[in-house]
Amino acid sequence: MDGVIVWTLRLPRVVLAVLAGMALALAGALMQRALRNPLAVPSILGVSDGAALGVVTFLWLFSNESNALTVSVHWLPVAAILGACGLAALIAILALQDPRPNDPLRLILYGVAMSALAKAAVTLMMIIGPVYRAGQALRWLTGSVNAAHWSDVAVVGGGLFIAVPVLIMARLPLNQITLDAASAQSTGLAVNRSRVALLILSVLLTALAVSQVGAIGFVGLIAPQAARLYYGQFTLGYLVVTALIGGLLVLTADTVARMILYPLELPAGALTALLGAPLFLTLLTRRQNVQS
């Protein structure tokens, strides 16, 4: 009996937490690099908000009067992925049609604007809709791994399986792109093409992870920065450390969230910042003391 519980409930939950944390952390690292701004991560530039909009729209469209879903709940992740990719595509179109398509600042501003619009739409839909739906959406928006299933693990794992070889190939451009545009070009890098490729990869990783675990925040923002403080140079090792910190953060958050108020379970997404923030601040101050 215990074996069954471990195998069907606990283990997929643990694996999903680790994989989702890895995917979110790597996605954050790619976007911060490609846009050269430590605050430019998928959760701030609208990818997660697009997913949230997809989910809320799904709950809106496919609920009947008694608040039961009229289609299988397994379509929910599809709605999240569609929402995330759709909003990202919209931002990309806006940025490409801009008079200055090569300026990362433009892309960032379009992202922030679209993210705010999506957030507003989600809020308004939750206000207008019945309370039950708002509760369901809120739970999703905080993000948790407590309903993990092996099929969820397969989705995120599959995404990482494709992303990792691409990242290994892309490690050189990832280094070059942090130079200013002119220097990067002179190292032989097609700056715009690489930027677009890195951004697409980042969006896909985020969309897959968020579709399975909800909008767990903070990991994509802080794991790459913590890895930089801990590991320094931007190399393959840095990506590995980023992924490990991300996985560890979500796993620890979920474990603590399960234990701390037993039998009440908190969503893991409520605790990633609580655990990640002190870690990051410690790393930041310690490293500075070593330097001085």
Next chain:
Amino acid sequence: MIRTLIFLVLALTLSCVASLHLGLRVYAPETVWSALNGGASTEEIIIRTLRVPRTIIGALTGAALAISGLLMQSVTRNPLAEPGLLGINAGAAFAVTVGLTVFALSSPLAIGALAVIGALIATALVFGFGLTLGPSGNTGPILLIGVTIAALLASLTQVMLLLDETALETLLFWLSGGFADRPLIMIWGGAIALPVALIACASMASGIDALRLDDQSAQGIGVGVTRIRLAALTLAALLAAAAVAMAGPVVFLGLIAPHIARRISDGSRGFFHLALITMLCGAVLAVLADILARLIVAPGEAPISAVLALVGAPFLMYLLRSRRAVAL
């Protein structure tokens, strides 16, 4: 250039007048006029005690948040910088939640005071951590520290509210931000903070203009980079604290108003000019958004931050496309 300013002042006046008239009930101009002159009918009292305060609070909050955002974006050279990144909103929300759940403080005045205290403590924490990193010219860390501390406080608040559902119900209104039914005494915070901020902006303008260059060049022409940056961020924090006391956590306005201002102003003018335009933009945006908030989900009220996004985001995108690029 004076034209832009006159246009914005006109726009602000018009939107304030509209704000007095429009809402769930639309009042005739003569009713509003007699209300302002001390009429005593029910309608006139409603206008004087509800519409007038929320219009003033909206304009003051918008102006304060806009200048705060402009200061932050200017001295950190990061277009994503906004008051929330100094931990202002998260700190205020945390303090208000602790006040309610632990000390059962729920009067509007106590909530306003707690908001200011929480906002300033959170900012002090951010600066404290920032200063342990030494007086480095690099502003990346201070924004990251701000995001981190804001996320930490938001997370603590969320856990407290998850555990105490009655507190959540009491605070939901305050936490979503807005200009209606706010303690009037807090207006003084904004009314004092704004003129002081404008004077400070005027005296710092040349220094902040020099910061548009990289730090070395700015230092080369004799600007105390660290000092100016610290002063500007402190001013930004005080303004945002005054705003959060008046209206609760309002997001997006401090981010977007400076971007809009940069695109309608003449880039060759200095920082003080930009600060004036930003302030007016913020006030107009806030009052307009507040009018819409009353109308779009009537008879209910939409959260002001959501409406600000609905109004501000398309406008920002339109300006991004229609005009030449403007550097930070």
